[in-house]
Amino acid sequence: MKIGFIGLGIMGKPMCKNLLKSGHEVICFNRSRPAVDEMAAAGATAAASIAEVASAARLIITMLPNSPEVAAVALGEGGIGDHAAPGSLLVDMSSISPLAARDICHNLNERQIRMLDAPVSGGEPKAIEGTLSVMAGGDQADFDEALPVLKAMAASVVRVGNIGDGNIAKLANQIVVAVNIAALSEALTLAAKAGADPELVFQAIRGGLAGSTVMEAKAPMMLNRDIKPGFKINLHIKDLGNAIDTGHGTGVPLPLSASVMEMMQALKVDDWGEADHSALIRYYEKLANYEVKK
């Protein structure tokens, strides 16, 4: 079965390569041409338009920046909705608003095109390794159909519920991670400026109720002033924006997510947008006029 792949960015390219490596036939498109040529050299068929991908493949993967891009590719003129055969399946692996995912799905369904939302976590390193975690939403039969294809790119593929629920799980994940990074930053800045050794405080609390994967991964980065991403502040701002849009759309106030989004926004203003999200501690350092070190 030929698979369509649209969106060959930092994540899309390695994901597409893993599809090729696992023996799938892929036809791909990207707005800028060099990434398409690179995939063609790796064995994919190069397409000159979304229409060409949509006409050639019955299962089409999209990996795009955000909701508007997915809406344009799926529903815009010359898009998937115009050119895919009835019965085709769109697997959108972008991280977008769950409400947008439901809306796009509803529109495609009217044209007899099915859709799953299947955002990933793990970032570029796990995209390269083929060990992403996929959180999928949609009909069970559609999920079962896409599963072997998703497994070529992921270590874990879980169906969370119906359309949109994949992105809801992703947003829940991003809220917990962002706020937890801020909590850790707040705690370590207080500890250090109040005169304790932040490394010893980290060692003292990591084994108890305060312990977390964020603490294990990010406290050492904060204390070593290592800001290499990982996951970039600019992308976390995007995800928190989608969380807040979803909260507004469904009637769920998110005061801490909004606060942390604004902290990240302040860091972006200071040119830290491309740093790892653990650089959030620099927001606190600026507030406290103090530099946290081991």
Add this chain to the structure above:
Amino acid sequence: MKIGFIGLGIMGKPMCKNLLKSGHEVICFNRSRPAVDEMAAAGATAAASIAEVASAARLIITMLPNSPEVAAVALGEGGIGDHAAPGSLLVDMSSISPLAARDICHNLNERQIRMLDAPVSGGEPKAIEGTLSVMAGGDQADFDEALPVLKAMAASVVRVGNIGDGNIAKLANQIVVAVNIAALSEALTLAAKAGADPELVFQAIRGGLAGSTVMEAKAPMMLNRDIKPGFKINLHIKDLGNAIDTGHGTGVPLPLSASVMEMMQALKVDDWGEADHSALIRYYEKLANYEVKK
């Protein structure tokens, strides 16, 4: 060596019992008499005043509600400072402001009395089991002297640094736990009201970067509407208040700790002060006018 013990509350009583069980001779005092009688029945010497404890013991443990109570017992008229022999060692195991701990220590040192701050985490169940975690601050020699006594009450005893640093570690712990509980509440409330199954979202994200000890311990309580403490909201408000006082005293703004303290304060107004701190999700349920269930 006879050990003094002042403060026989929910935590102090089982801690004192574990000292007796491990063969230590204990002289104890408490403001209300029944707890003293109970310890006397368990083998302790009952004292009628702080002065009597301070005169009889060279190592005195205090386990009191907060900074003002410790200051009064240590420095007030008829207190430890007035009656303990030069060279005595106060081991304050209360959770208090680190700045207050340093201040009390400084005053006691002028009277040739030494001090450690050694707050604990683990709550009543671990106090009963004798498996508390102690985070201690003070001179290494004083720590070494107190260590065998502390080990009769704790599974883990760590010296974090100098006087006050034990309470700094405790506050760092309490900040991370409180804010992480709020993050989890925010994420699960959004997930549920936006239409996903919060149990499946929990299962989908617990293994990744969002995973934490708080999530493992508290998400099931939130989804089962179990509010049995554990650790009470009223006590967490006290600890966050000490964190914010310390932030004010040392120049470290703590915007998220302050927000979560006010959320807990709102729950106290609604009579949830004696509930487990995971009942924080009810603050979000009230905001969202929605009840989160499995």
